[in-house]
Amino acid sequence: MLIVQKYGGTSVGSIERIQNVAAKVAKTRSEGNDVVVVVSAMSGETDRLVSLAHQITGTPSEREMDVLLSSGERVTIALLAIALNNLGYPARAFTGRQAGIVTNSVHTKARIERVNGERVLEALKHGVIPVIAGFQGISEGADVTTLGRGGSDLTAVAIAAAIKADLCDIYTDVDGVYTTDPNIVSEARKLDKISYEEMLELASLGAKVLQSRSVEYAAKYGVKLRVVSTFKDGSGTLLTEEDKDMEKVVVSGVTYDRNQAKVTIVGVPDKPGIAAKIFGTIANANIVVDMIIQNVSQESLTDISFTVPRSDINKTNEIMKSITKEIGAKEYELKEDIAKVSIVGVGMKSHSGVAAKMFTVLAGEGINIMMISTSEIKISCVIDAKYTELAVRTLHKAFELENSHKGT
Amino acid sequence: MLIVQKYGGTSVGSIERIQNVAAKVAKTRSEGNDVVVVVSAMSGETDRLVSLAHQITGTPSEREMDVLLSSGERVTIALLAIALNNLGYPARAFTGRQAGIVTNSVHTKARIERVNGERVLEALKHGVIPVIAGFQGISEGADVTTLGRGGSDLTAVAIAAAIKADLCDIYTDVDGVYTTDPNIVSEARKLDKISYEEMLELASLGAKVLQSRSVEYAAKYGVKLRVVSTFKDGSGTLLTEEDKDMEKVVVSGVTYDRNQAKVTIVGVPDKPGIAAKIFGTIANANIVVDMIIQNVSQESLTDISFTVPRSDINKTNEIMKSITKEIGAKEYELKEDIAKVSIVGVGMKSHSGVAAKMFTVLAGEGINIMMISTSEIKISCVIDAKYTELAVRTLHKAFELENSHKGT
Numbered sequence: 171m172l173i174v175q176k177y178g179g180t181s182v183g184s185i186e187r188i189q190n191v192a193a194k195v196a197k198t199r200s201e202g203n204d205v206v207v208v209v210s211a212m213s214g215e216t217d218r219l220v221s222l223a224h225q226i227t228g229t230p231s232e233r234e235m236d237v238l239l240s241s242g243e244r245v246t247i248a249l250l251a252i253a254l255n256n257l258g259y260p261a262r263a264f265t266g267r268q269a270g271i272v273t274n275s276v277h278t279k280a281r282i283e284r285v286n287g288e289r290v291l292e293a294l295k296h297g298v299i300p301v302i303a304g305f306q307g308i309s310e311g312a313d314v315t316t317l318g319r320g321g322s323d324l325t326a327v328a329i330a331a332a333i334k335a336d337l338c339d340i341y342t343d344v345d346g347v348y349t350t351d352p353n354i355v356s357e358a359r360k361l362d363k364i365s366y367e368e369m370l371e372l373a374s375l376g377a378k379v380l381q382s383r384s385v386e387y388a389a390k391y392g393v394k395l396r397v398v399s400t401f402k403d404g405s406g407t408l409l410t411e412e413d414k415d416m417e418k419v420v421v422s423g424v425t426y427d428r429n430q431a432k433v434t435i436v437g438v439p440d441k442p443g444i445a446a447k448i449f450g451t452i453a454n455a456n457i458v459v460d461m462i463i464q465n466v467s468q469e470s471l472t473d474i475s476f477t478v479p480r481s482d483i484n485k486t487n488e489i490m491k492s493i494t495k496e497i498g499a500k501e502y503e504l505k506e507d508i509a510k511v512s513i514v515g516v517g518m519k520s521h522s523g524v525a526a527k528m529f530t531v532l533a534g535e536g537i538n539i540m541m542i543s544t545s546e547i548k549i550s551c552v553i554d555a556k557y558t559e560l561a562v563r564t565l566h567k568a569f570e571l572e573n574s575h576k577g578t
Numbered sequence: 579m580l581i582v583q584k585y586g587g588t589s590v591g592s593i594e595r596i597q598n599v600a601a602k603v604a605k606t607r608s609e610g611n612d613v614v615v616v617v618s619a620m621s622g623e624t625d626r627l628v629s630l631a632h633q634i635t636g637t638p639s640e641r642e643m644d645v646l647l648s649s650g651e652r653v654t655i656a657l658l659a660i661a662l663n664n665l666g667y668p669a670r671a672f673t674g675r676q677a678g679i680v681t682n683s684v685h686t687k688a689r690i691e692r693v694n695g696e697r698v699l700e701a702l703k704h705g706v707i708p709v710i711a712g713f714q715g716i717s718e719g720a721d722v723t724t725l726g727r728g729g730s731d732l733t734a735v736a737i738a739a740a741i742k743a744d745l746c747d748i749y750t751d752v753d754g755v756y757t758t759d760p761n762i763v764s765e766a767r768k769l770d771k772i773s774y775e776e777m778l779e780l781a782s783l784g785a786k787v788l789q790s791r792s793v794e795y796a797a798k799y800g801v802k803l804r805v806v807s808t809f810k811d812g813s814g815t816l817l818t819e820e821d822k823d824m825e826k827v828v829v830s831g832v833t834y835d836r837n838q839a840k841v842t843i844v845g846v847p848d849k850p851g852i853a854a855k856i857f858g859t860i861a862n863a864n865i866v867v868d869m870i871i872q873n874v875s876q877e878s879l880t881d882i883s884f885t886v887p888r889s890d891i892n893k894t895n896e897i898m899k900s901i902t903k904e905i906g907a908k909e910y911e912l913k914e915d916i917a918k919v920s921i922v923g924v925g926m927k928s929h930s931g932v933a934a935k936m937f938t939v940l941a942g943e944g945i946n947i948m949m950i951s952t953s954e955i956k957i958s959c960v961i962d963a964k965y966t967e968l969a970v971r972t973l974h975k976a977f978e979l980e981n982s983h984k985g986t
Contacts, residue, residue, distance in 0.1 A: 188634070223656070223657060226596070227660060227661075230660040230664075231660060234660045234670075234671050238652070238660075238671075241649040241652040244646070244648070244649040245627065245646060247645060248643070248645040248646030249631060249634065249646065252631055252634050252635060252638040252639060252642045253634045255642070256634055256635040262641070262642075263646075268720060312675075312676060
C-alpha cells in the first residue's frame with residue numbers, strides 16, 4: 171500500500187516524540203508499505219513565533235507572517251528525516267515548495283491550486299521516505315504561503331490525492347471520531363466508519379477532529395481518510411463514500427456548539443429588501459451568519475432571529491444599533507448563553523420522523539427549542555446553553571448511539 | 579547610494595535589537611539611499627537547532643541539517659521586515675532562494691555559483707526594502723543549501739556584486755579592523771582603510787572580523803566592503819583596491835595565531851620523492867599544512883618541519899608514527915605550545931629591510947624564531963607560545979602602528 175501519514179504538533183512536540191513517530195513510520199515501511207509523512211511544527215513553536223512578531227506590532231504583514239510561521243515545519247521535517255535516517259530508513263525533508271504544493275497568494279489562508287507530486291513520487295521510487303512540511307505552499311509568484319487552520323491535514327490529503335495514495339492516516343491525540351463528546355457522555359462510542367458528508371456536518375458543527383476543508387478535499391478526490399491515535403494502537407475511524415451499512419443507521423452522531431450567539435430583531439416592517447439590508451450589512455463586516463429564522467408576519471410586522479459567532483458579538487451589537495433605526499424596527503435583543511445541538515446521519519434521508527423524535531425527546535426534558543434548522547442529513551436546534559449536556563446525553567441515548575453497529 | 583547592510587546574529591539577537599536594526603536601516607533609507615539588508619539567525623538559534631539534531635544522532639545528514647539550520651534566518655528576515663513595515667518603511671522578506679542565490683550542492687558548505695538579483699532590484703524599484711536571509715541558497719536541484727562559516731557575510735557581498743551596490747556594510751560587534759588585537763595592545767589603532775590583499779592575509783592569519791571567502795569575493799567583483807559597529811557610531815574600516823596612501827605605510831597590522839602545532843621529522847634521507855610521500859599522506863587525511871621548512875642537508879640527511887592545526891594533532895601523531903618508519907627517518911617531534919606572529923602590509927613591496935627589522939626586534943627581546951615564511955605582503959615567524967603577547971606588543975611599537983596615518 172501507498173500510505174500518507176500526517177502527524178500534528180503534539181505528536182512531534184519533543185525529540186522523544188519525534189523519535190516515536192520515526193519508529194511508527196519505520197514500522198509501516200518495514201511491513202512492506204510505501205510511506206509519505208506530513209508533519210506540523212512542534213507544539214508551542216507557532217505560538218512562540220507569533221508572540222515574537224506581536225512584540226513588534228499587533229498587525230504584522232501577512233506575507234511576512236507566512237515566512238515566519240513556515241519556518242516551524244522546516245525544523246520538524248529536518249529532525250524527523252534525521253531520526254528516520256538514524257533508524258536506517260532513507261528519508262528526505264521536503265518543504266511545501268519542494269513537495270509541489272502550489273497555492274493562490276492569499277497569505278495566511280491560501281487555497282491549494284494544484285499539487286505537483288513528481289518529486290515525492292521520484293523519492294518513493296528510490297526507496298526514500300519523503301517527509302513533507304504541512305501547512306505551507308508556494309504561490310505562483312514564488313512567495314511562501316500558509317494554508318490557515320488545519321492546514322497540515324489539508325497538505326496530507328492533497329498529497330494523498332496527487333500521488334493516488336491508498337490511504338491517508340491523520341494521526342492525532344484522539345483515537346477516532348465519536349458518536350458524541352466523550353467528556354459529556356461516557357457511553358460515547360468510537361465510529362469505525364463515517365461518510366464524508368456526515369463528517370462535513372460534524373466538522374462544521376464544531377467537532378474539532380478534522381477541518382471541513384480537508385474533508386471536502388478528500389471527498390472531491392476520493393481520498394480514503396482515517397483518523398487514528400498517535401499514542402495508542404487502534405483502527406481509528408475511516409472516512410469513505412456512503413455505503414449501505416451506513417444508511418441502516420439513522421443517526422450517526424450528536425454534536426453541539428456553544429460558540430454562537432442569537433440576535434433577534436423585533437417588529438421589523440414586513441416589506442421587500444429589508445432582509446437583504448440587514449444581512450448585507452452584517453456580511454460586509456465579515457461576520458458569518460449561521461441560522462436565520464423569520465417568524466410569520468402579524469400586522470405587517472415580523473421578527474427576525476439569527477445566530478453569529480460569539481466572538482463577533484460586539485461588532486454585531488454596533489451594527490444592530492444603527493440598522494434597527496434605519497429599517498424602522500422596534501428593538502433588538504442579543505442572547506449569548508445559547509447552544510446549538512445537532513444530530514447527524516445519512517440514514518435520515520431514508521427514515522422519516524427523525525426530527526419529530528428529536529423535538530419530543532427535548533420537550534420530554536423540558537428543554538425549549540428557540541430555533542430549528544435542517545439539512546438532508548442533519549437537524550439542529552438552538553436551546554438554552556445550560557441544557558447543553560442534558561440535551562446531548564438524552565439524544566445520544568434516545569437514538570441508541572451507545573450500541574448501534576455502524577460499519578461492522 | 580545603493581547600500582547593502584549585513585547584520586550578524588548578535589545584532590539581531592532579540593526583538594529589541596531587531597527594532598534597533600530596523601531604526602538604523604530606516605535612517606539610511608530616509609537619508610535618500612536605497613538599502614538592501616542581509617541578516618543572520620538570532621544569536622543562539624543555530625546552536626539550539628544543532629543541539630536538537632544532536633539529540634537524535636551525532637552524524638545527521640548534511641542535506642537535512644541545511645533544511646534545519648536555514649529556518650533560523652527565515653525567522654529573522656520576517657521579524658525585521660515586520661519591524662520596518664511598522665516604522666512605515668515598506669519591506670519584504672526574501673529567503674536565499676527568493677534572493678536568487680544559486681549554489682552548488684555541497685551541503686553545509688556550498689559555494690555560490692551565481693546570483694540572480696532581479697527580484698531584489700524589482701523590489702528596490704518599487705521603494706521596498708529587501709530583507710534577505712544570509713547563509714543560505716538553493717542548489718540547481720532545488721534543495722536548500724547553506725554556505726558554511728561566515729556565510730552571511732558572503733551573501734551580503736554576493737548580493738552587492740549582483741546588484742552593483744555602491745557599498746556593502748558589514749555590521750558587527752567590533753567597530754573596524756585594528757592594527758592588532760586591542761586585548762593585547764591597548765594602543766592598537768582602528769584602520770580607516772585596508773586593501774583586499776592585506777585583509778586576506780589578516781583573515782587567513784586568524785583575525786576573525788571577516789572570513790577569507792567574503793574578502794576574495796569582494797576583491798574579485800570590486801565590491802567596496804566596510805566593517806562597521808552595530809552598537810556605536812563610527813566610520814569603520816573600508817576595504818578597497820590598493821592605493822598610493824597605503825603603499826606609504828610599510829606595515830598595516832600585526833597578527834598572531836595560536837592554533838597551530840609544529841612537527842619536525844629528524845634525519846630524513848635526502849632523496850627525491852620523500853617530501854611528496856610525507857605531505858601526500860597528510861593531505862589524504864584532510865589535514866591542512868600551513869608552513870613547511872626543510873633544513874640544509876648534512877651527510878645526505880635532512881630535517882623537515884611543518885605546522886598543522888592544533889586540533890589535528892592526534893591524527894598527525896598517528897600518521898607520523900608509521901611514516902617515520904616507512905621513509906627511514908630517525909625520529910619525529912611534536913610541539914604544541916607555539917604561536918605564529920605575522921606582520922602584514924602592501925608597503926612591504928616597495929620597502930626593503932622589513933624582514934630584517936622584524937627579526938632584529940624579536941631577537942632584541944630574546945625571542946627565538948623557529949620557522950619563517952614570507953609572501954609579498956606578509957612575514958610570519960613561529961615562536962614559543964609564551965612570548966606571543968610580548969612579540970605582538972614589541973612589533974606593534976617598532977613599526978609605529980599606534981600613530982601611523984594610514985588612509986587619511
